[in-house]
Amino acid sequence: MLNLASIGFSAYEVIGPGLMKTCELVAPAGSLLALKAAVDKGANAIYLGLRNATNARNFGGLNFSDYDIRQGVAYAHARDRQVLFAINTFPQARAAAEWRAAIDTAVQMQADAVILADPGLMAYARDGYPDLRLHLSVQGSATTVDAIELMREQFNIKRAVLPRVLTLLEIEKIIQQTSVEIEVFGFGSLCVMAEGRCLLSSYVTADSPNNKGVCSPAHAVKWEERDQVLYARLNGSLIDRYAADEAAAYPTLCKGRFQVEGKTDYALEEPTSLNALALLPKLLKMGVAAIKIEGRQRSPSYVSQVVATLRAALDAASINPERYSPKPDWQTTLAKHAEGAQVTQGAFERPWK
Amino acid sequence: MQTLQISLAPLAYYWSKEATLRFYVDAMQWPVDIVYLGEVICSRRHQMKQEDWLALAAELRAAGKEVVLSSLTLIDNDADRRNLHKLVERAMAAGFMIEANDFSAVRAVQMAAAGQDYGFVAGPHLNIYHEGTLAWLATLGARRFVPPIEMSGTDLAALQQQRPAHVATEVQVWGRLALAYSARCFIARHHHLRKDTCEFRCEMYPDGLALSTREDQEFLIINGIQTQSATCLDLGAQLPELAAMQVDVLRLQPQSQGMDAVVQAFHLARQVRGIAKVDAACLPAHAQRSNGYWLARPGMQWQEA
Numbered sequence: 038m039l040n041l042a043s044i045g046f047s048a049y050e051v052i053g054p055g056l057m058k059t060c061e062l063v064a065p066a067g068s069l070l071a072l073k074a075a076v077d078k079g080a081n082a083i084y085l086g087l088r089n090a091t092n093a094r095n096f097g098g099l100n101f102s103d104y105d106i107r108q109g110v111a112y113a114h115a116r117d118r119q120v121l122f123a124i125n126t127f128p129q130a131r132a133a134a135e136w137r138a139a140i141d142t143a144v145q146m147q148a149d150a151v152i153l154a155d156p157g158l159m160a161y162a163r164d165g166y167p168d169l170r171l172h173l174s175v176q177g178s179a180t181t182v183d184a185i186e187l188m189r190e191q192f193n194i195k196r197a198v199l200p201r202v203l204t205l206l207e208i209e210k211i212i213q214q215t216s217v218e219i220e221v222f223g224f225g226s227l228c229v230m231a232e233g234r235c236l237l238s239s240y241v242t243a244d245s246p247n248n249k250g251v252c253s254p255a256h257a258v259k260w261e262e263r264d265q266v267l268y269a270r271l272n273g274s275l276i277d278r279y280a281a282d283e284a285a286a287y288p289t290l291c292k293g294r295f296q297v298e299g300k301t302d303y304a305l306e307e308p309t310s311l312n313a314l315a316l317l318p319k320l321l322k323m324g325v326a327a328i329k330i331e332g333r334q335r336s337p338s339y340v341s342q343v344v345a346t347l348r349a350a351l352d353a354a355s356i357n358p359e360r361y362s363p364k365p366d367w368q369t370t371l372a373k374h375a376e377g378a379q380v381t382q383g384a385f386e387r388p389w390k
Numbered sequence: 391m392q393t394l395q396i397s398l399a400p401l402a403y404y405w406s407k408e409a410t411l412r413f414y415v416d417a418m419q420w421p422v423d424i425v426y427l428g429e430v431i432c433s434r435r436h437q438m439k440q441e442d443w444l445a446l447a448a449e450l451r452a453a454g455k456e457v458v459l460s461s462l463t464l465i466d467n468d469a470d471r472r473n474l475h476k477l478v479e480r481a482m483a484a485g486f487m488i489e490a491n492d493f494s495a496v497r498a499v500q501m502a503a504a505g506q507d508y509g510f511v512a513g514p515h516l517n518i519y520h521e522g523t524l525a526w527l528a529t530l531g532a533r534r535f536v537p538p539i540e541m542s543g544t545d546l547a548a549l550q551q552q553r554p555a556h557v558a559t560e561v562q563v564w565g566r567l568a569l570a571y572s573a574r575c576f577i578a579r580h581h582h583l584r585k586d587t588c589e590f591r592c593e594m595y596p597d598g599l600a601l602s603t604r605e606d607q608e609f610l611i612i613n614g615i616q617t618q619s620a621t622c623l624d625l626g627a628q629l630p631e632l633a634a635m636q637v638d639v640l641r642l643q644p645q646s647q648g649m650d651a652v653v654q655a656f657h658l659a660r661q662v663r664g665i666a667k668v669d670a671a672c673l674p675a676h677a678q679r680s681n682g683y684w685l686a687r688p689g690m691q692w693q694e695a
Contacts, residue, residue, distance in 0.1 A: 127519040130545035157522025181471045183494035202573035235570040239540045240689040275603040295601045
């Protein structure tokens with residue numbers, strides 16, 4: 038398969054008039070190894086975070102040292118790929134300087150864009166670095182064309198990452214009404230809650246995606262085994278328990294089993310992964326500018342295999358959208374990396390509507 | 391020294407039109423200064439239409455209350471977005487401020503104001519964590535703001551030091567905490583119904599539907615697409631501290647029972663800048679108190695003052 042990224046292909050380029058419509062593939066990297074894997078497998082852009090609370094995957098042992106970032110940016114730039122810096126948590130009242138410093142660092146390290154959620158931080162970036170390209174993070178909770186346009190008018194954002202709450206129809210309406218590029222998630226773990234608007238984690242542990250860049254953090258997790266039953270606790274609260282023959286899952290708060298009116302069930306959401314592989318031709322046709330892969334917390338091997346799969350799929354969908362259908366071996370590969378047993382197209386098709 | 395004001399936050403639950411109107415008719419007699427009105431959770435809820443909220447707003451204003459119309463928190467379709475613009479235009483025509491609960495509402499206010507001076511309230515879901523964002527919103531016309539509920543007292547005190555002139559601060563001091571919003575409806579899910587044909591089951595739960603852990607710990611409340619805390623925030627003991635850091639408005643979350651007594655407790659306390667003592671009988675059914683967020687701890691925790 039022709040690897041379009043390897044020949045410097047990017048969003049909306051057309052080989053011959055009207056022959057082809059494609060979009061960027063944006064991949065996660067939580068380490069230098071993952072970044073190199075993403076580049077090698079054909080991502081157009083790689084997003085990463087600094088090793089502190091300024092990014093929404095502030096997990097222990099994850100993220101880059103400054104030295105690794107410089108190596109990674111050089112590696113990507115030498116191959117005509119972009120590096121996007123996610124500084125997408127909310128500056129805290131007594132520590133906002135740390136977030137502003139993260140912007141300075143990103144610029145010094147030759148970021149191609151910064152992905153921000155907080156308008157105050159956008160104002161800082163726009164004033165200090167007028168040439169810096171700004172992307173609105175999914176954590177910015179812009180679910181409408183008005184919210185996106187406000188950020189364009191105020192901060193000249195170039196791209197918005199849409200929260201995973203919109204149907205394809207609504208995404209298309211947004212694209213038709215704004216000049217801001219639209220990026221959507223194509224694969225990865227699914228947040229059932231609207232991003233940037235979920236404080237469940239801090240309610241139980243004091244740390245949330247907004248304030249610390251974490252959800253259901255590992256430091257609050259405790260596994261207990263009693264009478265062959267495994268208890269998964271988050272700061273003492275039971276998120277789920279598993280009999281010996283049940284597969285245990287990480288106790289992400291919204292994905293536990295709870296009791297409601299005497300029924301025990303996944304009251305909020307079952308552990309599932311988003312997989313939009315089958316929807317790629319539709320996404321391209323409606324003019325989505327970039328497809329994002331979730332998972333900066335995942336391994337280099339996840340990044341490598343998921344990027345390779347989505348690259349192949351995206352190229353196939355771009356070259357021949359009418360005849361495109363996801364290959365079984367793509368789906369097999371992605372299923373290996375899915376969370377829980379289930380895979381869903383999520384809000385895009387809204388099975389629950 | 392300025393008196394602390396008391397506000398009623400927008401009603402989060404789905405009550406019958408009759409129950410809703412009765413609640414606000416009662417509220418006319420309560421010592422609250424500000425009343426937020428409107429549907430903030432789900433656009434499918436239809437007992438109170440936009441016209442009904444506006445008519446009620448006029449009544450409450452005639453009774454001497456400042457009325458603010460609150461916008462829907464999660465707008466995930468273009469029809470709801472257009473309704474938002476309608477609400478903003480009508481509110482403006484009638485001289486009511488808007489509480490913006492997402493950035494669509496901020497822009498709708500900008501567009502409707504068209505350069506005229508027209509203020510708005512920046513609601514708790516705009517994620518105003520630091521002075522940079524607060525200053526930006528002030529330039530767009532924010533006259534009052536509600537910090538995120540997860541913000542600690544120490545952080546709020548720091549933010550208050552850098553607050554722009556003419557921006558007032560409103561802090562939730564009582565009631566269930568709004569923790570999360572989703573495209574999915576958990577009440578419909580619980581009843582094995584689709585969201586679009588939900589049969590309006592929210593109406594069965596005037597204070598939301600309790601969700602407990604498999605060890606029977608009261609944990610969360612599901613309320614349509616919203617998830618709330620099972621605990622009830624009580625910052626009654628922090629009232630002197632709030633006054634000292636020049637918070638302007640104490641925000642109370644409406645609940646179906648005992649609201650008048652809750653209001654009275656905070657009203658008595660504000661007159662002497664003392665501690666508000668709310669009787670345990672006023673807590674929503676089965677709810678424990680919490681104040682953890684204020685103390686920079688997990689929000690569900692409670693520590694006696």
